[in-house]
Amino acid sequence: MIVSKRFVSAVAAAGALSAVVALAAPQAGAAVTSLDIASGLSFGSSGSYGTGCSYAVTVTATPGATVILLDGVGSSPTEVPFHGVEPVADESGKATATWTPTEKGMHYIWATERLSGTPSLTEKVTVGTGIALGPACVVLP
Template identity: 35%
Template sequence: MKLSRIARATPLAAAVCAAVVTLSAPSAAAEVVDVTVVPGLSGGQTTPYGAGCTYLVVARTGTLAEPGVGIVDLNRASTFFPHELIWDTVDPYYVPPVVLGHAFSLWTPTAPGEHALMAYQTSAGGPIETVTVNPGTPIGPGCIVAP
């Protein structure tokens, strides 16, 4: 029994169409999936964050290679390094680069209270980490935080 020319070409045509659809589909936009504030070395407190002390903020992305991630304090009572240094001197559009799916920044809250830190890649925003900051006194690599 011989297969007709159409019957033999149908599986090949279906495979080619599937490949074209797969390759031409827009790739999903990568996004920030998590933001974490590392408490560091602090003592004498119920909350590990003190105003005037510096902490590491880590934003994790969905993929390993991304162009950059913005990290902001929605309360605006803080500073970020190296963001602000580079913004003021070199590039007003600087965002921290992503290294193996993570972007890093040093965060120094300048006032006590609730701080909402957001990491984002688009104007749609991203995850928010809310931390409570008490008055603090930086001492070397650590911080003494008032209760």
């Protein structure tokens, strides 16, 4: 059986994240309650999201909480598209990061509060080939 380095790295990262979340003391009332991926000025025959184009991902969480965002391509979670950014929710509970997908296909954007031990939210989106045109993005199959 051949196992790719990328798969092993993704499994190791997911395992480490699960261990941190499992060992953390839960905070009362802490939870991610919404996840929104703004498509901005993207358009095309393949949907609203394209490779190489950037999108604002906004999470509603407990004010002051650090939010972890992961991008799973297929079923492999990775932090690479968010470049290790862990935004902190402002006074209104909103935390925003920029997502720039690098691969076509089905993506699962996953959000949870760091160390809260609370459930996460996942948003499923399809990414096509993007052609960035300044603030706009043309999405092709």
